[in-house]
Amino acid sequence: xxxxxxxxxxxxxxxxxxxxxxxxxxxxxxxxxxxxxxxxxxxxxxxxxxxxxxxxxxxxxxxxxxxxxxxxxxxxxxxxxxxxxxxxxxxxxxxxxxxxxxxxxxxxxxxxxxxxxxxxxxxxxxxxxxxxxxxxxxxxxxxxxxxxxxxxxxxxxxxxxxxxxxxxxxxxxxxxxxxxxxxxxxxxxxxxxxxxxxxxxxxxxxxxxxxxxxxxxxxxxxxxxxx
Amino acid sequence: xxxxxxxxxxxxxxxxxxxxxxxxxxxxxxxxxxxxxxxxxxxxxxxxxxxxxxxxxxxxxxxxxxxxxxxxxxxxxxxxxxxxxxxxxxxxxxxxxxxxxxxxxxxxxxxxxxxxxxxxxxxxxxxxxxxxxxxxxxxxxxxxxxxxxxxxxxxxxxxxxxxxxxxxxxxxxxxxxxxxxxxxxxxxxxxxxxxxxxxxxxxxxxxxxxxxxxxxxxxxxxxxxxx
Numbered sequence: 001x002x003x004x005x006x007x008x009x010x011x012x013x014x015x016x017x018x019x020x021x022x023x024x025x026x027x028x029x030x031x032x033x034x035x036x037x038x039x040x041x042x043x044x045x046x047x048x049x050x051x052x053x054x055x056x057x058x059x060x061x062x063x064x065x066x067x068x069x070x071x072x073x074x075x076x077x078x079x080x081x082x083x084x085x086x087x088x089x090x091x092x093x094x095x096x097x098x099x100x101x102x103x104x105x106x107x108x109x110x111x112x113x114x115x116x117x118x119x120x121x122x123x124x125x126x127x128x129x130x131x132x133x134x135x136x137x138x139x140x141x142x143x144x145x146x147x148x149x150x151x152x153x154x155x156x157x158x159x160x161x162x163x164x165x166x167x168x169x170x171x172x173x174x175x176x177x178x179x180x181x182x183x184x185x186x187x188x189x190x191x192x193x194x195x196x197x198x199x200x201x202x203x204x205x206x207x208x209x210x211x212x213x214x215x216x217x218x219x220x221x222x223x224x225x226x227x
Numbered sequence: 228x229x230x231x232x233x234x235x236x237x238x239x240x241x242x243x244x245x246x247x248x249x250x251x252x253x254x255x256x257x258x259x260x261x262x263x264x265x266x267x268x269x270x271x272x273x274x275x276x277x278x279x280x281x282x283x284x285x286x287x288x289x290x291x292x293x294x295x296x297x298x299x300x301x302x303x304x305x306x307x308x309x310x311x312x313x314x315x316x317x318x319x320x321x322x323x324x325x326x327x328x329x330x331x332x333x334x335x336x337x338x339x340x341x342x343x344x345x346x347x348x349x350x351x352x353x354x355x356x357x358x359x360x361x362x363x364x365x366x367x368x369x370x371x372x373x374x375x376x377x378x379x380x381x382x383x384x385x386x387x388x389x390x391x392x393x394x395x396x397x398x399x400x401x402x403x404x405x406x407x408x409x410x411x412x413x414x415x416x417x418x419x420x421x422x423x424x425x426x427x428x429x430x431x432x433x434x435x436x437x438x439x440x441x442x443x444x445x446x447x448x449x450x451x452x453x454x
Contacts, residue, residue: 026435
């Protein structure tokens, strides 16, 4: 079993959420997957100082920063072929909404990196499962825009503490044709028809143990769809 | 129980090893610790492209980069008081040997950031335990130079595959007064007298599951020393 892990930088505010990415690597290996991290070779939208939230003047590249999480074992997105993999896994972090798409700035009017859109559609067409965490279901929703496919997706719940406007994000995804449900950090949503698993992770104000458990459960479900 | 987690950047080749840092956060929380990440507010020695190993021209700050792993929940090293904590935990990564010390370039002749040295000596004097992973035992050895304290430390073994010259590093540490033993990735070394636990992690050519298990075992031992 082989999974492609789509990264979007390294750091929650301008790239991949690091805990989600590392705990994905761990859970996937625990459940028997070989993992190939990948990322697009594009500039980050911007660089955020993670202590203050302020924008820095420097430039960084999504592929090179993602390589930090992957310890150098990373491929450019353009090299990834759906035929070589059994599943696609997408951690969250603002990189999904700033680098892979422009959702953070434009909501459902956002653009999506063409290679990211193609990758997601290729997995769907091949009936190979996708696991999208945290905010990355918006990337799936954008990829499916005008595709005629309506996926069931979650980006979290208002029933648990969250720093984000979950209903607004859900409405944006619904405007693109998705069906949106609320799920807690210890739950995942399973779209059986499209083989898409989504789980909230740090969309909730959660602790790392909860992220670990949410990802492990979701990866176990992913494995059932592959085996 | 409260642990200080000493970071040195974000990325194995110029900062903290990201997997080790995240899996430390996870294991410490699982075992009941509250964790406060911290890092010195200093420039990184350099910035390494993690896909090629080449040095980049840009400058980065150890504190700001470490904040990526900590999701912004980080304190400057100068704010950390040993009286507020029960244990000190140090993940590895070249940041320990390039930013906290200059071991990567000077071996046992290396310098150590004075605040890092003070922190380690403060924990030792207070008889509070220290867990040092991967290459970070060299930081402990440098802190103890001329202290009259001879600690038992490990940085791995030649009995398992390793990309590093374990015997040379061990000889360097021994020249500073440490007693050095070989340990495997699934083992830790316990210096009972000084309450120092060391475990090899990615000093061996290991997989993330093995890193997870090595850290979890070491953190469980750490807990026994605190409870």
